Amino acid sequence: MSQHKKTIDFGFSEVPLEEKVKKVKGVFDSVADNYDVMNDVMSLGIHRLWKRHTIELSGIRPGNAVLDLAGGTGDLTKEFAKRVGKTGRVVLADINESMVRVGRDRLINQGIAGNVDYTITNAEALGFPDNTFDLATIAFGLRNVTNKDKALEELYRVLKPGGQLMVLEFSKVTQPLLAKAYDFYSFNILPKMGKLIADDEASYQYLAESIRMHPDQETLKQMMLDAGFDKADYLNMSEGIVALHRGWKY
Amino acid sequence: MILSQVFEFALNQAVRLDEQQGQVFQPLNDKVIALQLNDLNTTLYILFTDYGISVQNTLQGEADAKIETTLTDLLAFAQTGLLKHATYQTDEALAETFVNALGSVEIDWEEHLSHYTGDLIAFKIGHAARSMMQSKTAVKQQIGDTLKEYLQFELNALPTHSQVQRFGKQVLQTQKDVEALENRIDALSQQLSQQPASPSK
């Protein structure tokens, strides 16, 4: 390899490719325990509504096989597990062991067991056969993935024909005034709250920056089509603070 | 709460409070019932699993059985035990099992529906509000004051032009508030950093 290493955005600071994976892992290692609390505080609890809406639109049913990629502490996995029942299966896959551990303990405490598998996986190389899942989700995870195109191709591969991918992610705010206020919130307030609650300003600074660097609605839709999806669309929630992208494999 | 959540909560609570722990729903395990409520222009899909009952407004594929009725009739059913206008489709026997099970547990719909706030924040409110509006007169006459109240609430939720302008102002105000909050956090952080470092972490 030459001197010129490929660099990639780590938030706004450009870092070599291979370091990004390490950095992302570090970020989530340091927030794992406080993740749920921070999530509530940061989004003022609205992330629950975004997730509920995602679940409603999934159209999931008993017996389905679901992949919750970058599943973290398992918010979506829990709801999916209840809906697919014991005849179905949900796989929570995440690159970060501490997040998965916190998630598994939490779900078992809540009586969810028997139809959930937990696995440590990088989104860019999924260890599942082709045509495995009826539904795949990646919620607030894609923006952390280094090679997003590869991850989308992998998600397409593991979906059954007729299956659906749902990507829930921070996106581009459509209302200009709100966009300004939201930016201010993300860059000035969020990292400070991170410091106060989790004593971890850098991680939340990263979260704010990675939100800004994430592709906007139309770009992500095109990326999904390029990755092989036969149809893709999206839906803005909360004026585009978050967008839900859906892709279908026919 | 949105309508599917109201139903989900109501049904699960009924099962919890039931003397037989909702045994009557047992034959529905791993099945999906579609409940089409014509007066609300809405279909709810009710999923039964070992974990309990889940309700959602979308379903991939067909439900195992479908019941077409109205919210009005459903509310009357809870009081009289008679579901007046309803048709059963697909697996009719299964639909009947569901209706009988529903009739045998106690559900205070008025109380539950009072928590229905419509699809306010992250949800698209327009569609729900419009379909409510179309059926406004019919619903108003037939269902009690409770439903009237939150129907109005839902209609009020659609913003007018001046409300949108006010929203813009509020966003600016929020920005100011956020700045104030920032100063507050700065002050707090300063206080914190002046205290001796805590041993945790």
Ligand SMILES: C[S@@+](CC[C@H](N)C(=O)[O-])C[C@H]1O[C@@H](n2cnc3c(N)ncnc32)[C@H](O)[C@@H]1O
């Ligand atoms: C913000 S959390 C979201 C968790 C959960 N989906 C939720 O909505 O609450 C992002 C998660 O993505 C995971 N992640 C980051 N990069 C990943 C990758 N390349 N492959 C798989 N998971 C990844 C992190 O470990 C973290 O748990």
